[in-house]
Amino acid sequence: MSNALLEYLTKRMGHQQTYSDKNKLPGPLITISREVGCNGVKLAHKMTDKLNSRHLGPEWKVLSKEVFFQSAKELDMEPEKVKRVFMYSDTYGFNDILNAFGTKKFKSEKKVIKTVNEVICTFAKEGFCIIVGRAAHIIAHDIKNALHLRLLAPLEYRIKTIIDNNHLNREEAIEFINKVERERKAFRKAIRQESPETDLFDLCINRASFNDEEAIDLIVTAAEKKGIFNDYGKQFDFY
Structure with missing residues (x-):
């Protein structure tokens, strides 16, 4: 089990973590929303x-x-079945999908959405994490000490990334991009049933314009400028 899950379970069971201050504000948190192929x-x-x-x-x-x-x-439930609920929410009803699994562990659409929201919210409030995707920028929009990012890139850049990462040809890469974008859109649509907040980002980065180190420098600078580390009683020295 990952450290993140152990920390989460500890919090849910009501035990204080060794580094936690019970009066600590939520965060600090970084969320990353991204187009497919932005790594x-x-x-x-x-x-x-x-x-x-x-x-x-x-x-x-x-x-x-x-x-x-x-x-x-x-x-x-099995993780893949939870994921599939969101993947196909644009086409089928949640309850139809779950009933089709033929499982005695049936959970209603509200229960699935509520649980996923609570898990993301707990991770976000515990802080010291980067949540990639999962509509975290929507769920954690009210956390003060958070930086919400959006990674973008031209289509040709993203196609090349998918080809390199997954060893696909061009047509397969385009199909992959379209498929995953549909799934992510469905997930965000389902999450918005609980949170109507629109997409708002502190920083958008074109991955074709900046390499990894340059992008990280931009993100760290933005985090410092927004002051997401300021309320935790310790100094953060990045340079």
Whole structure:
């Protein structure tokens, strides 16, 4: 089990973590929304390496698929089935999908959405994490000490990235991009049933214009300028 999940379970069971202050404000948090082919998860891991090598607080972590793992644990479902609820929400009703699984562990659409929201919200409030995707910028829009990013890139850049990462040809890469974008759109649409907040980002970065190190420098500078580290009683030295 990952450290992130252990920390989450500890909080849910009401135990205080060794580094936590019960009066600590939610965060600090970074969320990354991205177009398919922008290497958001890879960038996030490089960013946590930099944060963990320079700051004086708890260890930063990257969260993405962990959201489905923890939600599935709380719902007593398989992670893939939780994910599929959101993937196909544009075409079918949630209850139709879940009933089609033929499982005794049926959960209503409201229960699935509520649980996923709570898991993301708990991770976000605990802070010291970068949440990639999962509409975290919507769910955590009210957290003061958060930086919300959007990664964009021209289509040709993203096609090349997908070809390189997944060893696909051009047609397969385009099909992959379209498929994943539809799934992400469906997820955001489902989440908005609980939170009507529109997409608002603090910073948008064109991945074709900046390499990883340059992008990370921009993000860290934006985080400092927004002051997301200021309320935690420790100084963060990035340079």
